[in-house]
Amino acid sequence: xxxxxxxxxxxxxxxxxxxxxAAGEMPAxxxxxxxxxxxxxxxxxxxxxxxxxxxxxxxxxxxxxxxxVPHACSPLEASGWRYKMLFIHAEWMEGLGEELRLSGPSLVxxxxxxxxxxxxxxxxxxxxxxxxSPLETETRLLQLxxxxxxxxxxxxxxxxxxxxxxxxxxxxxxxxxxxxxxxVTLERLEAVSGLSRFRLVHRFTGAFxxxxxxxxxxxRLHYAKRELxxxxxxxxxxxxxxxxxxxxxxxxxxxxxxxxPLAYTDALR
Numbered sequence: 001x002x003x004x005x006x007x008x009x010x011x012x013x014x015x016x017x018x019x020x021x022a023a024g025e026m027p028a029x030x031x032x033x034x035x036x037x038x039x040x041x042x043x044x045x046x047x048x049x050x051x052x053x054x055x056x057x058x059x060x061x062x063x064x065x066x067x068x069v070p071h072a073c074s075p076l077e078a079s080g081w082r083y084k085m086l087f088i089h090a091e092w093m094e095g096l097g098e099e100l101r102l103s104g105p106s107l108v109x110x111x112x113x114x115x116x117x118x119x120x121x122x123x124x125x126x127x128x129x130x131x132x133s134p135l136e137t138e139t140r141l142l143q144l145x146x147x148x149x150x151x152x153x154x155x156x157x158x159x160x161x162x163x164x165x166x167x168x169x170x171x172x173x174x175x176x177x178x179x180x181x182x183x184v185t186l187e188r189l190e191a192v193s194g195l196s197r198f199r200l201v202h203r204f205t206g207a208f209x210x211x212x213x214x215x216x217x218x219x220r221l222h223y224a225k226r227e228l229x230x231x232x233x234x235x236x237x238x239x240x241x242x243x244x245x246x247x248x249x250x251x252x253x254x255x256x257x258x259x260x261p262l263a264y265t266d267a268l269r
Contacts, residue, residue, distance in 0.1 A: 008128035015092035035087040044081035120144040136213035168193040180219035
């Protein structure tokens with residue numbers, strides 16, 4: 001079976017890369033990565049050697065490998081094997097803020113948060129493959145990191161913020177309105193607010209009931225709706241509103257209005 005290996009990146013998020021692999025025989029040569037690595041076996045099973053330990057990885061299990069830890073992975077069977085891996089730069093992980101602290105370099109598998117982490121990992125990969133906004137991709141990555149490092153942190157972070165934090169969140173809201181069609185990143189919102197990325201995402205969600213990336217998406221859809229009402233081209237409006245994938249625009253627009261962009265423009269006639 002030939003290898004089918006794909007890599008996905010967003011130039012706006014150099015701290016992240018996704019590898020999706022379906023292959024038959026793969027070399028089990030020992031190696032390490034400079035980044036933190038989070039992998040999942042989606043189909044089949046793998047035998048993993050990691051830092052002197054032998055592990056069997058069944059479908060659905062996660063493996064978390066810190067930087068520079070030697071490991072090797074190979075499928076137990078030559079067909080029907082698929083896996084996915086995220087590579088996350090150490091500097092980004094170590095700069096998450098005081099709410100999330102990395103423990104020592106140990107392998108993490110089958111934690112209580114595994115099911116939720118699997119879903120979040122897939123969402124991060126889908127964001128990269130579908131060229132979603134940097135704000136959405138990094139928010140998903142932040143939620144994933146929070147679930148892996150501190151499963152209780154999300155609940156704690158929804159507690160009511162101080163008056164000072166509310167003012168900082170108002171600045172984030174104002175910035176999103178002013179830059180709705182731009183490729184806003186969490187790094188920029190962190191600078192605008194003075195809040196760590198983790199606290200910002202969860203405080204904002206608690207205050208406005210949706211995370212920053214969803215808030216920006218709603219602003220973009222409002223803009224698109226106004227421009228479509230002017231009988232402008234759907235493809236042109238979608239690109240202008242920041243939806244680089246027209247199918248994503250159509251899906252998002254329908255979830256908001258109940259109809260596709262084409263049906264909306266037809267109804268205006």
